[in-house]
Amino acid sequence: MFHKEGQKIILTTFFLVCIVVILAHFYLDIPWLRLAIQITCLIILALILQFFRNPRRKVVKSFDxxxxxxxxxxxxxxxxxxxxxxxxxxxxxxxxxxxxxxxxxxxxxxxxxxxxxxxxxxxxxxxxxxxxxxxxxxxxxxxxxxxxxxxxxxxxxxxxxxxxxxxxxxxxxxxxxxxxxxxxxxxxxxxxxxxxxxxxxxxxxxxxxxxxxxxxxxxxx
The missing domain is CATH 2.70.70 (Glucose Permease (Domain IIA))
Incomplete structure (x- = not known):
């Protein structure tokens, strides 16, 4: 589950990553460079997802x-x-x-x-x-x-x-x-x-x- 404050950033990052990964796949002829760019993009996406995570927590409420x-x-x-x-x-x-x-x-x-x-x-x-x-x-x-x-x-x-x-x-x-x-x-x-x-x-x-x-x-x- 992700926090609503990160929805736009997550979607924007996801689409940009997809575009870069696809372009690298079809237009980069150097295998190691293509792989490096694709892996870097996926790492960036993973970091964004990690930052905006919003874990559900069962709260035991207490006035004390x-x-x-x-x-x-x-x-x-x-x-x-x-x-x-x-x-x-x-x-x-x-x-x-x-x-x-x-x-x-x-x-x-x-x-x-x-x-x-x-x-x-x-x-x-x-x-x-x-x-x-x-x-x-x-x-x-x-x-x-x-x-x-x-x-x-x-x-x-x-x-x-x-x-x-x-x-x-x-x-x-x-x-x-x-x-x-x-x-x-x-x-x-x-x-x-x-x-x-x-x-x-x-x-x-x-x-x-x-x-x-x-x-x-x-x-x-």
Whole structure:
């Protein structure tokens, strides 16, 4: 299954590959060169298909957990000042996506979208400390039943040139559902309440809509 954001690119690449392969077959008399061109075209098509894949995932929804919004590796876990929306201290968990990861963004929690904003910006490498504030990005806030408001931010990287965000203010959303796409290497930042119990570690690989990023701290009654 492939993501809808890649349909035009996939079809265009497929037709171009077919044309080049056919032309090479009929008009190139050098066997090794003909084969090299055809194999290269097929590899390019395979890479495009791999990048826009959208695997179906059965989501076990929970109001007590924040799930990973994307596939990738945890590169930041720290207490920071969130300057755009909350303007106070939050726990930031950042997930870096390489070009080989699934790039579908999924809602980390169920709730109501209270803020959604696009910011044009730079294209620093996604792991750069300032990329969360200076790169092209979208910021979305979800009001959840138990965590209160949480924020996630799609951040473009050096290769990512387009961020797609489906979240709209006033929209009710469900944990694990498709909420956007980032084309080519990038990251997603989560900003959570300070009393959230982070359940992942630095450099841990996570799976979107599957891996628990944080849970509620259970208080003694």
């Amino acid at each position: 957990e924040i799930l990973a919004p994307v596939d990738g590796k945890v590169v930041v876990i720290e207490e920071v000042d969130e300057k755009e929306y909350f303007k106070d201290k939050r726990v930031q968990v950042s997930i870096f996506m390489s070009p080989v990861n699934v790039h579908v963004t999924r809602y980390p929690a169920s709730g109501l979208v209270t803020y959604s904003k696009y910011h044009p910006g730079k294209y620093l490498v996604a792991w750069h400390p300032k990329s969360s504030e200076e790169n092209e990005r979208t910021t979305v806030v979800i009001k959840t039943p138990k965590f209160g408001e949480i924020l996630y931010r799609q951040v473009a990287g050096a290769l990512a040139k387009r961020i797609v965000n489906y979240a709209e203010v006033g929209q009710g959303v469900h944990q694990g559902d498709d909420c956007g796409f980032i084309k080519f290497g990038s990251r997603v930042d989560l900003f959570l309440p300070l009393d959230s119990a982070v359940t992942v570690k630095l450099n841990q690989k996570v799976v979107g809509a599957k891996t628990c990023i944080a849970a509620l701290i259970k208080k003694d009654e």
